[in-house]
Amino acid sequence: MPDARVRTRFAPSPTGALHFGSVRTALFAWLTARHAGGDFILRIEDTDQERYIPGSEALILETLSWLGLNWDEGPEVGGPHDPYIQSLRIATYREHAEKLVDGGHAYWCTCTPARLAAMREAQRARSEPTRYDRRCLTRQADVTQEREGGMAAVVRLRMPDGVSDWDDVVRGRVSFANSDIDDQVLLKSDGFPTYHLAVVVDDHLMEISHVIRSDEWIPSTPKHLALYAAFGWDVPRFAHVPAVLGPDHQKLSKRRGARNVLEYGELGYLPSAIVNCIALLGWSSGDEQEVFALEELCQRFTLERVNPAAAIFDPKRLDDLNGIHIRRMSTDELVEALEFHLPGTSKETRRMLVPMLRERMVTLADATRLCAPLLGEVKLDLSIEFPPKKVDQATAVAMIDACIEAVEEGALEDHDAMLERLRAVAERSGVKSRDAFRVLYIAILGTPAGLPVIEAMEFLGKEKTLQRLREARARLG
């Protein structure tokens, strides 16, 4: 590569939403570009009309934007190689296919699907690799006539003899015997290119320096290499990143129920945590740091440190990282981020809530549950023991009475003093304060576990607090 500029691309097909596997490939490509100060290109590979799912292109753009993976060239932003949508580039592929035919690197074929199927079946029966038998290559004059007569035809790559090999950035040397490789169809009978033609033509035209894609493409790389050679083009670097597997050890796929990444946003996961988590799926820094902001990843990420083995996505790890990323957010950021999960609350309200919430959320959605007793009424749950275990009736009464007295006297102003008073009551009763306090938690929050109770009382204010305490007192008889 004479041109040193790093240019990577993410080239999804609009066949549905993005899942962790596809997003991770995008992330690795994006990071490679950003790390090198190069360009990241987004290209839509919609050469299969049958699999096209309307709306998925918008979904893809939205997902990448949400994660912060911006593109320098591509849909919406344009660029010097516009258009970045393959269905709009059909003429280009056709020209290139014809060029290949003229140069003897490809040929027209009119074999029917039925014939091809029978051929492959026979090959399999003979323990041979399944590949096109080049029947049409030996009867090109007839094929030309058939095409003129209106018969459906495709263009096939004439796979050269020899060996195909390359130095894969993540796997090292990979090689194939060309004799095992099929004469791939390059141009379909509907006039659309196949992936193989389109990807090579576009990657070259768009000056892609590093082809970063999932490892399912390894077996077709020899075809691409043959195409680069036939065109006389320089070959980019290839980096085949491993698959992401689900808990069932199967590759993540839409039809197996892999979640749309955007859904994680609705569930209260942060883009930064998702990015951090999937970066760690196959990549490691080399030292012991595992929590990264996006900017740090740009700095540290290199393809050379990508592990070639497939990885299983662990939702527990995402939870952990999400909590960490939440705790790293400023109060202002949380006030903003929580708007969706605490609907109807004002900024001021959220600002009061955030200090109580920060250490207690795994996802932002936890705020909804945690704050419910403060934003609405307490739910009386009779399945919750009251007074709780290890607390006798007299102690429970004493705790509540003391709390009522303290609140009436305005002790909510001073958390420490409040705490001391209540602690003293527990101590006099001979009950551990951790147990005695549960009485208050149930009274104020309706559950023995939740937001810190003194802070909660302050949030509720004197009136509501006293009301809840008295109701609880009444339950004790």
Add this chain to the structure above:
RNA sequence: GCCCGCAUCGUCUAGCGGUUAGGACACCACCCUUUCAAGGUGGUAACCGGGGUUCGACUCCCCGUGCGGGUACCA
């Protein structure tokens, strides 16, 4: 069937001929503590098998096994 890739705790991984095989998640225990969390400390837990190469293999080579992928006018 044919071809390719991969292989360290349950999971994500470090390791790049000589290490008490390290870290993180999860799990367990303890500490801290106004509950729950968060935080702190400690613990359980791994080199797929067999052959080589070497003074010495988790590390290199071969075979096997397992898993994944490809084998389309899908990407």
